Amino acid sequence: MTSSxxxxxxFLSIAAxxxxxxxxxxxxxxxxxLLGGKAWGRAKNDPFExxxxxxxxxxxxxxxxxxxxxxxxxxxxxxxxxxxxxxVSVRESGWVGFFEAVTFILILLAGxxxxxxxxxxxxxxxxxxxxREREQQHN
Amino acid sequence: MLEAIPMEHGLALAxxxxxxxxxxxxxxxxxxxxxxxxxxxxxxxxxxxxxAGSRWHQxxxxxMFIFVLTLAAAEAAIGLALVLQLYxxxxxxxxxxxxxxxx
Amino acid sequence: MTFTVQQFQALLPLVITCATxxxxxxxxxxxxxxxxxxxxCMLGLNAALVSVYFAAQVGPQAVTPLFxxxxxxxxxxxxxxxxxxxxxxxxxxxxxxxKYNREEMYLLMTIATAGGIVMAxxxxxxxxxxxxxxxxxxxxxxxxxxxxxxxxxxxxxxxxVLSATASAxxxxxxxxxxxxxxxxxxxxxxxxxxxxxxxxxxxxxxxLLIGLAFKLSLAPFHxxxxxxxxxxxxxxGAFLATAAKVAVFAVTVRFLLLEAIGxxxxxxxxxxxxxxxxxxxxxxxxxxxxxxxxKRILGYSSIAHFGYLLVLLLTGGPVFGxxxxxxxxxxxxxxxxxxxxxxxxxxxCGQDRDADQLHDLRGLFWRRPYLxxxxxxxxxxxxxxxxxxxxxxxxxxxxxxxxxxxxxxxAMLAAIVAGSAVGIYFYLRVMVNxxxxxxxxxxxxxxxxxxxxTSGLMVLCASALVVYxxxxxxxxxxxxxxxxxxxVQ
Numbered sequence: 001m002t003s004s005x006x007x008x009x010x011f012l013s014i015a016a017x018x019x020x021x022x023x024x025x026x027x028x029x030x031x032x033x034l035l036g037g038k039a040w041g042r043a044k045n046d047p048f049e050x051x052x053x054x055x056x057x058x059x060x061x062x063x064x065x066x067x068x069x070x071x072x073x074x075x076x077x078x079x080x081x082x083x084x085x086x087x088v089s090v091r092e093s094g095w096v097g098f099f100e101a102v103t104f105i106l107i108l109l110a111g112x113x114x115x116x117x118x119x120x121x122x123x124x125x126x127x128x129x130x131x132r133e134r135e136q137q138h139n
Numbered sequence: 140m141l142e143a144i145p146m147e148h149g150l151a152l153a154x155x156x157x158x159x160x161x162x163x164x165x166x167x168x169x170x171x172x173x174x175x176x177x178x179x180x181x182x183x184x185x186x187x188x189x190x191a192g193s194r195w196h197q198x199x200x201x202x203m204f205i206f207v208l209t210l211a212a213a214e215a216a217i218g219l220a221l222v223l224q225l226y227x228x229x230x231x232x233x234x235x236x237x238x239x240x241x242x
Numbered sequence: 243m244t245f246t247v248q249q250f251q252a253l254l255p256l257v258i259t260c261a262t263x264x265x266x267x268x269x270x271x272x273x274x275x276x277x278x279x280x281x282x283c284m285l286g287l288n289a290a291l292v293s294v295y296f297a298a299q300v301g302p303q304a305v306t307p308l309f310x311x312x313x314x315x316x317x318x319x320x321x322x323x324x325x326x327x328x329x330x331x332x333x334x335x336x337x338x339x340x341k342y343n344r345e346e347m348y349l350l351m352t353i354a355t356a357g358g359i360v361m362a363x364x365x366x367x368x369x370x371x372x373x374x375x376x377x378x379x380x381x382x383x384x385x386x387x388x389x390x391x392x393x394x395x396x397x398x399x400x401x402x403v404l405s406a407t408a409s410a411x412x413x414x415x416x417x418x419x420x421x422x423x424x425x426x427x428x429x430x431x432x433x434x435x436x437x438x439x440x441x442x443x444x445x446x447x448x449x450l451l452i453g454l455a456f457k458l459s460l461a462p463f464h465x466x467x468x469x470x471x472x473x474x475x476x477x478x479g480a481f482l483a484t485a486a487k488v489a490v491f492a493v494t495v496r497f498l499l500l501e502a503i504g505x506x507x508x509x510x511x512x513x514x515x516x517x518x519x520x521x522x523x524x525x526x527x528x529x530x531x532x533x534x535x536x537k538r539i540l541g542y543s544s545i546a547h548f549g550y551l552l553v554l555l556l557t558g559g560p561v562f563g564x565x566x567x568x569x570x571x572x573x574x575x576x577x578x579x580x581x582x583x584x585x586x587x588x589x590x591c592g593q594d595r596d597a598d599q600l601h602d603l604r605g606l607f608w609r610r611p612y613l614x615x616x617x618x619x620x621x622x623x624x625x626x627x628x629x630x631x632x633x634x635x636x637x638x639x640x641x642x643x644x645x646x647x648x649x650x651x652x653a654m655l656a657a658i659v660a661g662s663a664v665g666i667y668f669y670l671r672v673m674v675n676x677x678x679x680x681x682x683x684x685x686x687x688x689x690x691x692x693x694x695x696t697s698g699l700m701v702l703c704a705s706a707l708v709v710y711x712x713x714x715x716x717x718x719x720x721x722x723x724x725x726x727x728x729x730v731q
Contacts, residue, residue, distance in 0.1 A: 064223055071216045078212040081205050096245045110264050110271075117271035118343075150421060150442075157414055164407055173403055180410035184417050191421030199426055200417075203368060207413060210375045214406050217382045221399050224389055234403075237396045 068120060079108055149190030156183035170225055170232045174218040181211045252303040252311035254293040255319050256359045262286025263352040270345045280334055283348040287330065287355065291323045298724075307427055308369040314500070315363035317568055317725035318492040321575060322362060325485035326355035328579045331700045332477035332586045339592030340388070347387055351481065354380040358489035365501060367416045367426040370493055374412070374457065377486055378405050384481070385474040388591050397473020404456065404466045412453025418446030428501035436504025447505060451515070457490045460552065461521035464545045468533070471541035476589050476596050479537055480582035483544050484575040491551060495567060499560045506556065516556055516650045522549030523661040530668045536585055537598040539672065540578070543624055546661055547574055550639045553654045557646035558638075561726065566638035568725035569718055573623070573631040576707045580620035583701030584613055600675050607677045614676045616705040623708045625669040626662055631711035634718070636662065 046053070086093065086101045093100075115121055119131060156179055163176025185207040192200015222232065229236045250257070262283065269282045294316055302312035309315075330351050337344045357376025364370045382405070386398025416426070422443050423431050435443065452463065459467040471479050498505055506512055526546025533539045551574075554566050588606075589596035597603075607614035623632035636658075643655040711718050 067219060067223065071219065074212045075216060078205075078209045081208065085202060085205060107264055110268055114267045114271040146421060150418070153414070153417070157410070160410070161407070164403065170399065170403075177403070177406045177410060180407065181413065184410055184413035187414060187417035187421065191417055191424075194421060195424035197424065199368075200420065203371070203417075203420075203426070206368065206371060206375075210371075210379070210409065213375070213379045214382075214402070217379065218402055218406075221386065221395065221402060224386075224395055225399065228392065228395065234399060237392075237399060239393070239396060 072115065072120070076108070079104075146190055146194040149193075150187055153183045153187035153190065156180075156186065168233050168235055170218075170222050170234050173234065174215065174222070177218075178211055178215065181207055181214075248300045249303055249305040251300050252297050253305050253309065254297050255290045255316075255323065256309075256356065256363070258286060258290040258293050259323070259352060259356040259359055262290065263349060263356060266345075266349045266352055270349065274343075274345055276338070276344055279345040279348055280330075283330055283352055284327070287323060287327045287352065291320065291327065294320045294323065304365075305363075308366045309360075309363045310365045311363050313724040313727040314496065314564065314568075315492075317722070318362035318488060318571075319359050321488055321572060322355060322358040322485045325488065325575050325579065326351060326358070326481065328583075328700050328704065329477050329481040329485065332480055332583055332697045335695050335697045336475065336477050336586050336589065337591045339590045341390070341592065347384065350380040350383045350387075354384065354481065355485060358485050361489040361493045364493050365428045365496060367420070367428075370497075371413065371416070373489065373493070375409065377489060378409065378457070381405075381478075381482065381486060384478045385470055387478065388475050391473070391594055393473040393595065394475070395473075397470045400466050400473075401470045408453045408456030408463070411449050411456070415446045415449025415451075415453060418442055419450065422446070428497055432502035432504060434504075435502050436507050439508050444508070444510065447508075447511060448514070451511070454490060454494050455518060458487060458494070458548050459541075459545050460518050460548055461525045461545065462518070464522070464525065467545055468529075468538040468541040471537045471544075472535055472598070475591060476537065476582055476586040476598070479540070480579055480586065483540065483578045483582065487544065487548065488571050488575060491548070491567075491571065495555055495564065499555060499563055503560065512556065513650070515552060516654060519549050519552035519556060520654060520657040522546065522552065523657045524549075527661040527664040527668075531664065533668075534600045535598050536600065536603060536672060537582075537596065539668065540581060540624075543665070543669075544578070546665060547624075549661070550636070550658060553658065554639050554642050557651055557654065558642040562642060565719075565722050565726040566642055568722040570635040570638055572718060572722070573635040573708075573711060576704050576711070577620050577623040577632060580616060580701055580704035580708055581624065583697065583704060584617045584620070587613060587698060587701060600672065603672065603675050604678050605676075608679065612702075616701055617676060618673055619705045619708055621669045621673050623712070625666045627666070629709070629712045631708045631718075633712060634715045 082104065083101065086097060090097065122131070160176045160178075160180035160183060163179065164173055167173050167176060185204040188200040188203040188207065190200070192198065192203075225234075225237060226232060262285075265286060266279060266283050269279050297311060297319075298313070298316050300311075302310070304310045330348060333347055333351065337347060354377050357373045357378075357380065360369055360373030360376060362373075364373055382398060382402050385401050386394050388394045389398075419431060420426055422438075422440060423434050425431060435447070456463040471482065474482060506515075523546050526542045526544070526549060530539050530542035530546075533542065551567055551570055554563055554570060557563070558566050585596060585598055588602070588610075589598070603617070606617070619630065623630035626632040626636040639658060640655065643651050643658060645651075
């Protein structure tokens with residue numbers, strides 16, 4: 001641990017920031033309680049959504065298709081990370097790096113084409129129905 | 140600023156996280172929690188890489204962390220597909236329900 | 243950053259395999275046609291196998307800090323590609339009766355093979371990790387591919403959880419080693435390991451070896467092996483037993499014997515590995531006695547065989563060890579392909595299980611004499627009977643253990659002798675079943691004219707090789723000199 005003046009001043013500024021944060025939170029929570037009016041009622045405990053009364057419970061069963069979309073998002077998101085790493089070193093890696101990145105993107109594109117073609121991305125029910133009808137006509 | 144924190148503290152934090160994850164894998168019987176514990180173990184290894192990389196002032200540690208993240212994402216994708224299959228078949232996420240083979 | 247033509251040529255097998263996986267994916271996207279997709283996969287893998295020859299022309303090359311292409315890596319690249327190709331051949335007839343998407347299996351298999359090649363030429367922890375995960379993640383999919391079978395789901399879950407845990411342990415070990423030495427390259431860590439064995443380095447090294455031992459299913463970490471072998475489709479079992487294991491072992495040996503030589507001189511590490519080797523031999527052979535499932539027996543057998551290989555690694559030294567272990571792995575791959583091939587030829591993916599129970603094999607000789615003969619040959623080779631390839635492999639191990647003058651050497655020798663004796667008993671038990679008269683049930687039948695199918699031909703070739711190597715080991719011994727060249731340097 002160094003205790004040079006710079007380090008101490010850095011810790012002090014963090015401490016001041018924390019203190020400010022705590023004060024602000026206490027202020028925002030405390031002032032309405034002191035100054036604001038209070039009202040009770042049964043309707044006050046209902047979930048509120050832009051003035052619309054909610055319908056049914058929140059525990060719906062989602063189709064597993066949503067899981068698939070979420071997974072594609074996570075996977076392609078992680079792939080984009082590699083492009084960040086390339087983008088910060090684009091000058092150092094030069095043309096070789098450029099062609100490697102192009103290859104990488106083309107492979108990702110091939111993966112996307114594959115996903116579209118096997119029908120992993122058409123999650124709208126109409127499209128699904130149309131596809132099934134087409135398949136039945138073929139058979 | 141980072142110089143103020145010794146590397147051993149970072150590694151110790153990563154070690155604690157890793158042990159928590161390992162304990163979770165061993166103790167939990169719900170497949171979803173097992174997968175979460177594995178994610179914790181992966182991320183603790185990633186943290187150790189970042190800490191080590193910052194000690195040597197090299198980007199290698201952060202690059203390894205990107206690899207770890209990618210692996211974690213791929214494993215989560217397959218793991219969740221297996222969770223769906225497990226629930227579909229046994230209507231439970233208990234891994235012991237699926238365990239038939241012994242020996 | 244430069245990238246010469248020679249370096250590209252040296253990397254050709256890997257590049258072609260990766261391109262094949264993209265092409266297979268696109269061909270599935272273009273048209274889902276089983277024969278066509280298989281053709282694309284086969285052509286690509288064959289081209290990669292041929293390109294190994296051209297890669298060998300440019301001599302040892304370090305391609306980027308991540309890969310090194312020398313005789314050693316090319317030998318194992320060839321072995322992995324051959325094993326992958328054989329597994330793909332086995333899939334073709336096996337999966338015809340599968341109701342769901344059949345073609346993705348080729349895609350996963352090609353990606354896994356690419357991962358194996360990455361590992362065979364890795365001399366940097368980053369490439370080790372990438373290769374290992376390419377291999378493991380596609381294997382998760384392959385193990386659970388026949389998901390309509392309950393056992394496949396169970397096997398996939400067990401494999402995923404344990405393999406991911408092992409990966410995390412391995413990663414943490416790498417991170418600890420990196421935190422002390424500031425480098426991820428094997429060659430830079432190697433010299434420092436022996437001189438500077440701080441506790442934190444020892445912990446890191448131990449975690450790294452535990453992770454690798456998990457993937458190799460060595461004794462205390464073997465628990466997943468029989469279950470996964472039983473639940474996985476038979477051709478995937480063949481791949482798991484051959485290409486996957488070869489890749490992990492190749493990189494382990496490169497790290498321990500060729501680059502970080504100091505690691506084995508640390509007494510704690512050496513004693514632990516020797517204990518693991520003895521435990522693997524005993525556990526693999528003894529637990530196989532009680533099994534009634536041929537795939538489980540082959541799983542336990544692989545545990546024992548990797549125990550023998552570990553003995554070779556510990557006692558052989560960089561020159562004899564590399565030669566012996568290249569020969570042993572080749573023999574093991576050929577033998578396993580032949581035994582898993584017979585099981586695959588009798589099974590179909592559409593059924594709710596493979597023909598892997600001992601009573602499915604009963605009386606096979608009277609129904610399918612050729613299949614039974616091939617199975618007999620491969621079982622004899624697994625047991626290490628003279629005149630089969632397995633004997634040559636065991637010969638290498640015993641010579642290495644005998645010339646290693648230490649009490650651990652004798653202990654390991656005793657374990658090998660005891661393990662082999664027990665092994666012969668349970669291989670014979672399976673063999674006797676093949677020849678029992680009065681067949682019990684005929685539930686599983688090989689297709690007629692299996693010899694004409696490519697997979698039948700492949701199994702036949704593998705069995706012929708087992709006998710050929712057993713009778714004329716000179717050919718194999720010349721071949722392994724390619725791998726040995728790296729150890730002499």
